[in-house]
Amino acid sequence: MTTKIYSLMLFIGLYWFACLYIGFKTQKKIAVPVDYFIFGRQVPGWSYITIMTGTVFSGWIFFVQPSLVFINGLSFAMTSLFVIAIPLIGILFSKRQWMFSKKFGFVTPSEMIGAYFKSDILRVLIVVITLGFAIPFIAMQLYLGGLLISILSDELIRPGSAAILIGAVMVVYLNLGGIRSMIYINAFQFLFFIFGIICIGFVTYDLVGGWDLLNESLSRIAALKENLFNIKESYKAYLSVPGTIKTVNLLDNGLSHNGIWTASMILTFTFALTGIQMSPNISMLTFASQEVKYFGTQQIWFSAFLMGFLLIFFTAGVGAGSILLGGNYIVNESGNNISNIIPPNIFPNEIESLVPHLINLIGEYSIVFFSILGICAIASVQATSSLYLTSSAIFTRDILKRFFFKNMNNQEQILSSRIVLMVLFIFSLLLASQFGDEIFSLGSFSLAIACQMFVPLIAICYIPWLTKQGVSLGVVVGIIAVFFTEGVGQVIFGDSIFWNKWPLTIHSSVWGLVFNISAATAISFITQNTKETNHRFKFHDFINDHKSYAIGRRSLKPSAWIITSAWVFFALGPGVLMGNELFGKPTNVESWSFGMPSIWVWNIVFWILGILLIWFLAIKMEMSTSPNKAIVSQVEDFGSLKG
Secondary structure, three states: OOHHHHHHHHHHHHHHHHHHHHHHHOOOOOOOHHHHHHHHHOEOHHHHHHHHHHHHHHHHHHHHHHHHHHHHOHHHHHHHHHHHHHHHHHHHHHHHHHHHHHHHOOOOHHHHHHHHHOOHHHHHHHHHHHHHHHHHHHHHHHHHHHHHHHHHOOOOOOHHHHHHHHHHHHHHHHHHHOHHHHHHHHHHHHHHHHHHHHHHHHHHHHHOOOHHHHHHHHHHHOOOOOOOOOOOOOHHHHHOOOOOOOOOOOOOOOOOOOOOOOHHHHHHHHHHHOHHHHOHHHHHHHHHEOOOHHHHHHHHHHHHHHHHHHHHHHHHHHHHHHOOOOOOHHHHHHOOOOOOOOOHHHOOOOHHHHHHHHHHHHOOOOHHHHHHHHHHHHHHHHOOOHHHHHHHHHHHHHHHHHHHOOOOOHHHHHHHHHHHHHHHHHHHHHHHHHOHHHHHHHHHHHHHHHHHHHHHHHHHHOOOOOOHHHHHHHHHHHHHHHHHHOHHHHHHHHHHOOOOOOHHHOOHHHHHHHHHHHHHHHHHHHOOOHHHHHHHHHHHHHHHHHOOOOHHHHHOHHHHHHHHHHHHHHHOOHHHHHHHOOOOOOOOHHHOOOOOOHHHHHHHHHHHHHHHHHHHHHHHOOOOOOOOOOOOOOOOOHHHOOO
């Protein structure tokens, strides 16, 4: 073995030792599930911010986003504005869910939805969404982590073995202390992953010769005539959005992530990414927060500002710059590459290996820096560890305890959750091994499933008119629609369906939601029941009793709707086409007003406007501020009630 590999193993060993040490140190005799799962609703603000931000963004920003920018260009980079879309969803739902949990003692969102609708069917469906999101998403993270260690160790450690090691460490420290173990571990993992993104960004800028040479080279790339995309699209689309909505004939059905980033694709894929925020797993983290006031801080400064800054100036630079470093054979053959320091076979079938290969380059110059960046990458994978804990909690309480072991005591709940957590790990590993070649499609599918939570959440937070029959059928129909419009359906149904993945360049999450909402609305219209409606209104009356009725706030409501709709239209919708040439033509670097492609400037402008939008809604409209009145809890743990 080389010195580089010895150094890597030493650093990773020390890092994992620290994780396990914290797990053992935080291990205490945990008496009640509320403490094990959500820390008795007392997770401090700083910890809530790091756990939430790390879970939602880390692995995706570190590995997936730069890879997809690399293969699709700056048109895909417009999806970086999911740093605004995710807190928009959080503003809609987080505060109200926290209030319900605080008042009624809900520990899992399945309990909350089941109690609101008085429906065990919906309770089970929320568990289905939880597992349908968490297992594929965890599988994607484990695969990426395993691939990373394999590449950095020069394939001395195989990807499967590395994935087992990463997952085993997470399982051990989570089993030891539950959410307690994440409070400190996720804090330093959060710092590691931010440091890693910034460093890899600066390394990439240095490798391409700096900011000016990067942009000059991109202008030449945009002028290429070769068919680089997976459809017959000019390469000008690397620096511009190719249209609003269109039918697509893919040249290779296995490469749906390449070449179809129209305005409709950008909008709907960005919505799909908000599925992380809507997932039941994130709802449990919301329940764990000590106070609501930290929601606004996380949404404005950590999601919108910090993550946006990293995505737009570093992640996008890593993705776009890497096409000039030898990773794309078409660019290499045209003579427009700057160097050949990364493998040419990354495009189009191994794009997930982009970031690991960039880190591996550093090992030739500084083994210490190389080893630290390896830890940063692993930390970004481990930052999603909360998905294990929350999924096991939901399955234990809402399936095992609800239907099979109704007299399960507190310690039995905790033990069962630990066992379920290990089973989830095994299933995720198996899924990662089976779908390694389609790992991004696996992540896309998980996001689409999570987005089907939109209807149950909008019902409990805003629309009491929706009935349990309507919402139940809507969720089922939505999940079926996701299967038919995702890569999974292409595999299962084959030639029996005549459309490609993501028909009309609309992501499967939105296709699922369209059918979900349609079914929920139609069935709710014919299944109204006065007694059940009165029961649901108790929840909405509680919200109304605790929200601000300030005249100034009410007068700003129309403005809030208009501003939000306008931002979505121009940042992610058809209005994004204006950004293609507003600040200069893609193929003419001399016309670029700010020395960078016009669509990149458009991205920055609407990122800044998006931060202001989040502040306006979260603080000015009081959608993420503390409730107007103190909430008196009815019970600490809803699951302890009989019946």
